[in-house]
Amino acid sequence: MQFFTGKVYFELRPVFDKHPQEQNFIVYGNASAETLWSRYLAAENGDVAGSPKYLFYTTDYPKQSGLLLEKFQVRKAGGGVVFKGEELLVMKRNGIYDIPKGHLDEGETIEECAVREVEEETGVKAEIETLLHQTFHTYIYKKKHVLKHTYWYKMKSTDEEQKLIPQIEEGIETLEWVKINEVKNKVWKNTYKSIKEVFELCGV
Template sequence: MYKVFVNDCPIILTDNKKISTGFQKIEFKSITVLKIVEDFFQDNCKEIYLLCDNVEKCWEQFKLNFTIQEAAGGKVLNTTKDVLFIYRFNKWDLPKGKLEKGESIEQCAVREVEEECGITDLKIEKQLQTTYHIFVREEKFILKITYWFLMHSNYTGKLTPQTEEGITKVVFKDEIATEKALLNTYENIKQLF
């Protein structure tokens, strides 16, 4: 199954044709991918299930409609298990950024967290799920594929937001503050919690 967000609404590719849902279900082979995405950008859809005979084959066909942008980021915990958040565009988010040429996804994730937050001493513990979302740039649909990693840091210095990236705050949040932040974040970020 693949869940791709457009304006926080999911397009779900699945091979489970008996899935129980109140949302629209359509056979993948009968749709035009870009028409569905355009409808989502016009707020005409809330959630849709694209039913596939072979989900991997459908996923490869789905991706052909977009320019692919790969990124990586981290869900970073400190010694007290607080979570590192950034605040950008009036939403709480996790640090992430674009993969550079010749860079592994792990290197990208560490570099982006360091750059966006002014933190060091990052150690990757494990890979988390990959998230997908579609946005428009210069009249092109971009499918952003973000690889996420659970990280740990013993860093206790001052956190510094990368303001040139639109980040205005960087903070570690405890469990209660994290729950509150998740009320004002993106749906693909909620999947990581």
Template sequence: MQIKIHTHNKVLYLCDQPNDYLKELLHHPETVLIDELDMHSVKAMLRELTLPEIKTGIFVHPDFEQLKNAFFRKFEIIRAGGGLVLNESREVLMIHRRGFWDLPKGKLDEGETIEACALREVKEETGLSQLELGAPLLVTYHTYEQGTHHILKESHWFQMRGTATEQLVPQTEEDITNIGWVAPVQIAVYKELAYPSIVDVLDAWAQTS
């Protein structure tokens, strides 16, 4: 098993066994490997990822759940749901927020299913009401600081169907300043101005197309 976590413009992989891609990364001098799990190793990995010469961390332990739990305990976990919405022309709905191109998503409310959260947040952020929930696409992870809190956001992404005939209304109170349908041939341009986790979602969608 394996998960990918974006943290401060670096990438950390947690896994029980490196795949071929990670084995290749291990040959790079900017990659750090930790393969022991104890009370100090999680802090050691986080410290290594603050070094300017390090770009990638690989944390390996045969008990993946134990490794994941040990790492996640260092953070406040926030779960979120979002959608990659396609219209009749297979254009992707993208929003512009705080200087980056993004996909609609938001935090899970208490007692809410992650599917209901994803649909609600996409509707609220885009103004779309005619949405059809499709298959799960990907779960992304990224960390950030909020005051003195260390946050790890776990975002569950779903494929969705919408219609280009509906009026798009960006949710300005969520700092969304632009919204529009993007043709697949234009996606590469938008990825250059998107968060790394959003690039992962777009790449996952491209692999299913």
């Protein structure tokens, strides 16, 4: 429940723009779950006048964040920033730079999920070094409001000769190893704010 004290990103998809734009949904302070929900819906429906950060307030975290959570279909996911020496793995998914990730399957741990998704989406076998970050973002899928809770891990490629194999059915168009000091110049103008946070934790 406590994650509502931090940042939650929600997608805004302009009618004539296929790329989602992200806004911050930050919760703290003094308001009811119903107030937070109504403001969230207004923002989802395009009422984004003023500051790009939406600061919503609640002091009774256990109760109000729990009530707010009930409004969403919650999905857990795992993903990884994969390193190979001084390079890291970058993908382009549906035209936007991203990092491999995917939903948790029944019966697996979130660590197993992250390793599996990296290999399925990229062909790269990797091992986890450390948990980097947790991000939260919302979107609408089949008319349901979804809150995705993603665990991001720093990983190391276990085979220097692995062939990159993009999972086309997941919208992955390209995969490449990029030198760490070149990532910002390459991907910053065309990626998500939440992904930038994960990259920055890796020293990018």
